Amino acid sequence: MASNGSDSGAGTKSYTTQNGTWRITTRKLPILKATPIDQLSNDLGIPIPEMIFGDNLVSIIHLPTAWTLSFNARDALDRVSKTEEGMLQVAVAEEWKKDRKEAMVKDEVKSVVKPFDWSYSTDYRGSTDVGGNPILFFETVDLYEDELADNGIALLSIKIRVMPERLLLLSRFFLRLDGVVVRIRDTRVYIEHGSEKVIRQYTAKEESYAVLQEKLKGMRENAPEAFRDANVLAPLLRTEVDEVEVFEVG
Amino acid sequence: MPGLPSSVDLDECIDRLYRKELLADSVIEAICAKTKELLMKESNVVHVQAPVTVVGDIHGQFFDMIEIFKIGGYCPDTNYLFLGDYVDRGLFSIETISLLVCLKLRYPSRVHLIRGNHESRGVTQSYGFYTECSRKYGNPAVWHYFTDMFDYLSLSCVIDDKIFCVHGGLSPSIHSIDQIKIIDRFREIPHEGPMADLVWSDPDAERDEFSLSPRGAGYTFGAQVVKKFLEVNSMNHILRAHQLCNEGFMVMFDDRLSTVWSAPNYCYRCGNLASVLEVGPGGERHWNVFDAAPENEVHRLEQQQQQQMQVGSDPVRDYFL
Numbered sequence: 001m002a003s004n005g006s007d008s009g010a011g012t013k014s015y016t017t018q019n020g021t022w023r024i025t026t027r028k029l030p031i032l033k034a035t036p037i038d039q040l041s042n043d044l045g046i047p048i049p050e051m052i053f054g055d056n057l058v059s060i061i062h063l064p065t066a067w068t069l070s071f072n073a074r075d076a077l078d079r080v081s082k083t084e085e086g087m088l089q090v091a092v093a094e095e096w097k098k099d100r101k102e103a104m105v106k107d108e109v110k111s112v113v114k115p116f117d118w119s120y121s122t123d124y125r126g127s128t129d130v131g132g133n134p135i136l137f138f139e140t141v142d143l144y145e146d147e148l149a150d151n152g153i154a155l156l157s158i159k160i161r162v163m164p165e166r167l168l169l170l171s172r173f174f175l176r177l178d179g180v181v182v183r184i185r186d187t188r189v190y191i192e193h194g195s196e197k198v199i200r201q202y203t204a205k206e207e208s209y210a211v212l213q214e215k216l217k218g219m220r221e222n223a224p225e226a227f228r229d230a231n232v233l234a235p236l237l238r239t240e241v242d243e244v245e246v247f248e249v250g
Numbered sequence: 251m252p253g254l255p256s257s258v259d260l261d262e263c264i265d266r267l268y269r270k271e272l273l274a275d276s277v278i279e280a281i282c283a284k285t286k287e288l289l290m291k292e293s294n295v296v297h298v299q300a301p302v303t304v305v306g307d308i309h310g311q312f313f314d315m316i317e318i319f320k321i322g323g324y325c326p327d328t329n330y331l332f333l334g335d336y337v338d339r340g341l342f343s344i345e346t347i348s349l350l351v352c353l354k355l356r357y358p359s360r361v362h363l364i365r366g367n368h369e370s371r372g373v374t375q376s377y378g379f380y381t382e383c384s385r386k387y388g389n390p391a392v393w394h395y396f397t398d399m400f401d402y403l404s405l406s407c408v409i410d411d412k413i414f415c416v417h418g419g420l421s422p423s424i425h426s427i428d429q430i431k432i433i434d435r436f437r438e439i440p441h442e443g444p445m446a447d448l449v450w451s452d453p454d455a456e457r458d459e460f461s462l463s464p465r466g467a468g469y470t471f472g473a474q475v476v477k478k479f480l481e482v483n484s485m486n487h488i489l490r491a492h493q494l495c496n497e498g499f500m501v502m503f504d505d506r507l508s509t510v511w512s513a514p515n516y517c518y519r520c521g522n523l524a525s526v527l528e529v530g531p532g533g534e535r536h537w538n539v540f541d542a543a544p545e546n547e548v549h550r551l552e553q554q555q556q557q558q559m560q561v562g563s564d565p566v567r568d569y570f571l
Contacts, residue, residue, distance in 0.1 A: 030521025033496045050494055051520055118463070142519065149450065149468050150373050178376060224375045 011055075015137040015162055016063070017193045023063055024162055026139040029055040044077055046116040049146035049154065056141050058158045060169065060191065060198075067249040069126045069189065069198065071158050071171055073143040076124040081117035088119050090151040091179030119175050120146055120154040125187045125202050126171065137162035152176040153228075166192045174230040179209050182227075184234050196250030205237035212236055254284050260356045267349040270312060270342065275392050278348065282395040285351050288358055289402035294430050296362055296407045302329040303538075304415060304527040306491030306510035307366065310340025310378070313543040314514050314524065315349070321540055322526050326357040331407055333491040333510065334366020334417040334449065337396075338377035339517055341549075344386055347396060365403035366417040366491065367449040370439045401436050405448050408485070409529055415489045420471045420479055421447030422460045427483050452493060453509075455502055473503045480506060487535075489527065498525035498539045508535075515542035518550070 014025040032040065032054040041048050052073060059070035081087070143156040153176050160169045169189040176182050183206045190199040215236050216223045226232045254260065258280050263273055273281070303322045308315050322328055336350055337343035354361045367373060374380050374397060383393035407415040408427070423444040424430055433445050440446050450468050454461060457472035476488060488507040493500075494516055500509045514524035528536040 031494070031496050034500060051516070147377075149463065150367055150377070152376070225381055228376065228378075228381075 013137075013139060017162065017167070018164065019193050021063055021193055022167065022191060023061045024137060024160060024167065025057065025059045025061070026141050026160065027055065027057040028139075028141055029053070040074065040077075044074070044080075045082055046077065046080060047118075048077070049120055049144040051142070051145040053142050053144060056143055058139070058141050058160055058169070058171075060160075060167070060189070062196070062198075062249045065249055067198075067247070069200075069247075071124075071126045071141075071143065073156070075127045076122045076143055076156055076173075077120070079122040079124045080120050083116070086121075087117055088121075088177055088180060090148070090177065119148065119177060119183075120144065120156070121175055121183060121185070122156065122173055123185060123202075123204070124156070124171070124173070125200060126189070133163050133165075135161050135163060148177065152178045152180075165194070166190065172230065176227060176233075177209070178227075181209060182207055182212055182233055182237060184230060184237055196248060198247040198249060200245045200247065202241060202243045202245075203239060204241035205234065205239050207233075207237040254355075255280050260352055263352045264349065264356060267345060267352060268316070270345050272344060272386060273348055275387055275395075278392045279395050281348075281351055281355065282399040284355055285399050286402045288355065289399070289404065290436075292404045294405045294433055294435050295427055296364070296404050297411070298329070298331060298362060298407055298409055300410050300529045300531050300533060302331050302409060302529050304409075304489055304510055304529060305330060305332045306512040306525075307333070307335035307494075308340070308346055309335055309368070309513045309516070310337055310343030310346050310382070311513045311516075311518075311546075312340065312342035312345045312349075313545040313549070314512070314540075315346055316545075317514075317540055317543040318512060318526055321538060322528070325353045326360040329360045331362045331409070331415060332364070333415060333489075334364050334403075335368045335491065336363075336366070337379040338368045338374055340378075340513070341382075341518075343379045343382050344392065351399070362407055363403055364407055364415070364417060365400065365405055365435075365439070365449060367439060369397075369400035369403055371397045372438070401438065403435075405433065405435055405445065406430055409489075410533060412485050412533055413487045413489050413529065414479075414483065414485050417449045417490060418447070418492045419451035419453060419469075419488070419490050420460075420475055421451065422469060423447065425479070425482055449492075453490075453502055453507055473506075476503050476506050486533075494520065494522060496520075496522045498523035499527070499537050514540060515546070518546065 011029040012025065012027045014023055016023045032052050036054060037048050037052060040054060054073050057070065057072050059068055061068045138161050141158045145155045147153055155174045158169065158171045171187040173185040186203045188201045212233065213223060216226050258277055305318060332350060336347045350363060354363055368377065380390060380393050384390050409415065421444040435445060439449060447469055452470050454470035454472055457470065458474040459472050460475060461470050463470060480486060489510065491510055493509050495509055495511050498511055510525055510527045512524045512526055514522060516522055523539050523541055525537045525539045528538055
């Protein structure tokens, strides 16, 4: 992959556009070790997803002004709800509640000590700091992923692509809670290298599992396979939020 | 007990599987039927003696499983206990479970397989094994053969009466090992109850007792639960798998519980180490830590080349839809 930049630390790649205006940096490192995970969990006050790429990073810097848009797992998780509000429950939770009553009477089971949004749904749009069409640079950077104890998947992943005239970034949060709901929250960033505008679009989509199952049946799609592919599901979801912001960085 | 059909030569199957070749679906059918007969006779708590090498989650990472045999010894020279989650996630679930099942049939007292939460019809439909069976065989028949056989896998194992081994962890419904022995295990993994807990639950270093997971189903268990379980059952350690650890293993609760994880660079992108636990004749434990097998990278590059040779294929297509 093209990498014309400097300061390449471990797992780091960077690319500067030909007009010298924008620098894109990505860092991909292994999942965190036990001690940093404990620290992060203490800092954020929630348990950490199963796969936590806490050292991974994507950043876009406007070199003349040092304006920065960056994406990292810590800030994304900080946007996860830390209260009971809007907390999803797995499909079998009702069955469980009956069982729980018996178990609680029996003795030792404590109820949920600290509720949090365990589906790791985040409305993260990146952290800002004031400061032909060939693909010249491409990278996929995962920030976190959790199998939700095999009740589905929660994945926050970023793709970035730089072309001679523009760059595109897609940060996608994908949640499939089996039998309950599918959520996609996309942040798209468009930059024309020659302009001093950053356009950011945030789209939140959602649909119930049952409705999606019906739609897939109608399309004669293989449902188990389709439910694993966010690209197949995305057009079938209801759009709940669609916002565009323009940053003037010049 | 009837033998395998004369057309099925186990040693030949094992040789082919070590080379990562698929067996015919009729052979898989016969082998799964035979394995059911063998597993049916096992207790819910299998007793084994050290020395034995204990393996955690593999998740279809075939090359990394072969790496385990390279560093830990081949069957039957080394005794193996596998703690479940053989399938899903990786690229070669069929090759992985086929080889393990053939080794179990060939060396039944030297290879032990217990059930993980992924040895289930429901979970394998979401996490890749079902899709892999349909793609590699053109239909889901072998998925049915394997998942029907999974219903017969045992739930736990005890090494030298001292180390309790299970895929996930403890259950609030189980205080003594005898309560595991009376579970009717010949079924799909249920959503709740002791059988579900054994393959699902996780330890929690910050609590003493059992807690409900915020997900609304499932338990975590704490230090006091572990201590009491070991006392009641006169044991000194709990060994389980089920949770990814960057270092390949994790020891908790004053050395009373450990997690063994055997899928290096999980999902080909986590960058984590893996391990197997070698339990010696005196009960001593040695972590054999290993990294991803180099064959993974060779395979990846081959796939990439093939993709590039296909006309019109673009690795970043659908990117911004």
